[in-house]
Amino acid sequence: MAIYANPKPAKLVEVKKQKEVSVYKYSVLDEQLQANAIRSLRSLIAHLKSTPSLTSHEPILLVIDTKEPTAKATELVPRIVPVYNALEKPINQKILLITKDPVMTYKGPITEKGSKTENLFHDIMCFKKLKAMSKNNKLMTKLYHENDLVVVDHRVHRLLPTFLSKSIFYKSGQKIPLMIQMARPDPDAKLVKSKKSNKLKDERVEPSYIYKQISSICKNTKFIPSTGNCLTIVIGYSDFKVEKLVENIDCILNYLTDSQFKPVGGIIKKGFKGIDDLHVRTKDSVALPILEKGSN
Structure with a gap:
């Protein structure tokens, strides 16, 4: 009677799935x-x-x-x-954020340990501070050279040209402040009363949404x-x-x-x-x- 050895187990070969390389399709340039x-x-x-x-x-x-x-x-x-x-990644950019007043309403959640935006910004300042600095050309030039990108809360962005339009930020054309939102638009967002008036305000801060906007700005x-x-x-x-x-x-x-x-x-x-x-x-x-x- 013939005796057959047990067959050796098949050697498992790990096949690495190759990452598909997308090919850009031209739309305009022949x-x-x-x-x-x-x-x-x-x-x-x-x-x-x-x-x-x-x-x-x-x-x-x-x-x-x-x-x-x-x-x-x-x-x-x-x-x-x-x-x-x-073009760029946020980690490689020095980014200045201009917020509404008071700045700590926004700076606290943005820089909170573990948040998506914890180390995202080089500096965060309120709108009133920027406006006061705008009267000093040396301070504005210093601020310009210290930052690669300036982003501003959309609620105060429209006010910038009234005092910044003749500054180095607009004259150079390279670092004109861009607009971002502190939270995703939501018609059902909970509003809070202002301390100085009875006006209802949206003081929400969503670090992940802020980071998403900054990433898009840097990339494009x-x-x-x-x-x-x-x-x-x-x-x-x-x-x-x-x-x-x-x-x-x-x-x-x-x-x-x-x-x-x-x-x-x-x-x-x-x-x-x-x-x-x-x-x-x-x-x-x-x-x-x-x-x-x-x-x-």
């Missing part, structure tokens, strides 16, 4: 314009690398010349443009509609891969030219045909072409 963008961006980044005085994380700007203005009157509120490749880019014929928008930084910068250009153009994104986007009349020129540059460099007048 192959020729993609090639133009790649060529100009490579030249621009090569120039930056050969300039020792510049950092390796210089903002790259897309300059859009439009046939018609994108705003009928002066606007001072930045609009967020979603991009495919994230922004612009302000112009009464002129030029828009300048950050597409990324000099240490980004060129392909990612081109993808972000396409995202931005799609958002600004497609009417489905109105009223925030879709502001360029006649869509892509409403654009005369497209260039890329840094704040100090010459502009290199992607699309030039007469070719669109």
Whole structure:
């Protein structure tokens, strides 16, 4: 009688599931314009690398010349443009938060240990303090350089231009304060009476919702509609891969030219045909072409 050895147990082989790599689908830039963008961006980044005085994380700007203005009157509120490749993360940014008064109503829950926003902000100050500081140009310049981003409670944001419109924050165009909400909008929210009046106020603070808004602001880019014929928008930084910068250009153009994104986007009349020129540059460099007048 034949004797058979017990078969060896099958060796378990762990198969790691490969992460699917999503491929960006272009909506606006055709192959020729993609090639133009790649060529100009490579030249621009090569120039930056050969300039020792510049950092390796210089903002790259897309300059859009439009046939018609994108705003009928002066606007001072930045609009967020979603991009495919994230620009920044909150952890890498020094963020200043301006709240309603009194500041501790909001600062306490925001900085509470274990909250999503515990270490999110570089500084938190009330609206009245900012207004008082605005009378001193040196203090405002110091505040500007100490912070990468300024966000303001939407209930006081509209008041900023009355005393900040001539400050470095608005003149530079790079750090114009953005609007956020302290809590998710809720028609059934519990309101409390003010100590100084009988007015009912919404003093809710939701750290997770605040963090979500800040993450979106840091990840995406922004612009302000112009009464002129030029828009300048950050597409990324000099240490980004060129392909990612081109993808972000396409995202931005799609958002600004497609009417489905109105009223925030879709502001360029006649869509892509409403654009005369497209260039890329840094704040100090010459502009290199992607699309030039007469070719669109």
